[in-house]
Amino acid sequence: MACCPRHCPRQAPPPAPPRAPAVPRPPGAASSQESSVKLTVLTAVTGLVLLLIIFELVRRRQLREKYAVLWGAVGIVVLPLGFFPRLLDTVSHLVGVVSGVSLVLFLGPWPRIPRCCAPRSETFRLLIQPKCWLTKRVRWPMINGKRVLIVIPAWNEEASVGHTVGEVCGELPDVDVLVVDDGSGDRTCEVAREAGAIIARLPYNLGVGGAMRLGYRYGYEHGYDVVIQVDADGQHDPRYVPKLVDALDEADFVIGARFAGEGDYRVRGPRRWAMTVLSAVLSRMAGTRLSDTTSGFRAANRRTVELFARWYPVEYLGDTIEVLVRLLRSRYVVRQVPVTMRPRRAGIPSHSPIKSTLYLARALVILVLSMVRR
Template sequence: MPGSRWSGRALVVVPAWNEEVCVGDTVREIFAAVRGVDVVVVDDGSTDRTAQRARGAGADVIELPYNLGVGGAMRAGFRYGVRHGYDAVVQVDADGQHDPAEIQTLLDALTDADVVIGARFADPDDPYRVRGPRRWAMVVMARVLSRLARTRLTDTTSGFRAARGPAMELFARNYPVEYLGDTIESLVIAVRSGFRVTQVPVSMRPRRGGRPSQSPLKALVYLLRANLALMLALMRKWSGVGSYVDEKALN
């Protein structure tokens, strides 16, 4: 029922690439904010002390031999979650921009959905803003995926999200590794497989360390690549995807 509180076993997956400055504090904050969750950091081929800092903060660590990108790291995280019998997986960035206090909000929303997005633009009072070509791309993708999912989605590129049960199993086998596949294409896969996708408003914080690279040229490149990623996701067919919910019901 709406408003129910999540009571299953939850795993927080933190994909991290050269995040030694941030990852330890992020892991400690997750443990402090949400009781009863486990944390696994997927060290995505880092060349610094990301893995050591994560272990020192109390997380389990999966060390990938080379950099696969967020999609590859999250596929490893979903496989870990399925293999160890978790009921839900929550993705949290290592850089501290996602507020661990809102993890519980995503988990609670899973009582009425299979995939929950932490939407940065759902609350009009939230000061977080993206402008220019990057924002245009986000608006287009949100409108297309809202029609596909038959619900209002405002932030389809958010990396703060949760999935439960059969959706976890689907992602463990099919989570896309291409650019923007971990956000846009994964939602297309989920919707076309019959899963319920929804969103909850979340806030964003500044990075704990490092600087995101931004420039007008990179924003324009993002616009072009984002639209290409969306078109490919809508055109592509995935083996074993499309009737996943029905198949699980019959087994």
């Protein structure tokens, strides 16, 4: 007989299943999670700060745009790594690198290494540069955002080339120095190498033009933005190099002028007269004053270096007068910067004053005839 719900006693609910014992949290789990969050925030902030620094350097024109793109790309890559920390390990496994840190060291741009602290050996460069595709242009120090090569043509300059190379390296640790041994019969090559220069040797004497042609070709093939010619006898002061580099922002070719109002360098007699006439003619072609057209202290930008790597006259004064004529006729912008000329440290000039005057007169006649025929 069914029992009335009102009078029947209520049945007790079935007992609840026993709860599983709580698993104790391993010690340090909370601190590990907090460290992960801190690392994520730190990485993201690092990427953002890097982008802001790049923007400010470009705005101040202290870093060239093409290099800023590379550094900026690194900053953009660092940002997602902060929010997805396992992404770096995934990429490193795909390319076969042991750890993500190794991948960063392999591909990432390294900071500027001052030349005085960086190893000078070619072994170091051969080991490092080919592995860092992103750092071949940005890792090494520069002047005004440009990779600069100093080319020193030298012929029997054993007594002075060592001091010249040492002075350049001491005053300008942010440049490379290439000494072109123009078939010397003394220890020019050995002395320059001991002073820290890169060495290129010609089998026999070609003159300044032939040595500089090799220097420009070296600079072009190795990706330098600026190539500057400096004499081996110590007459050119390397402290003016940054001024020449800065002037290339508005020119393709810059001359370090001895007669532009700085210093007391003087040339007298027929040689001075010929140089004055040449300067007047070339100044008219350039549309600006060029007071020292035969100076051997000159700077060329990348566009000009590319031209000189393919074409450069080797005869005496062709590397000065003919070069300027070719540049001006090709619509290259040529400017000058006042510099001070110092006495020769050692040795004697390769050409006597009489021979130099005759060459200048011949160059003047050829220049006038070429302008008349044009």
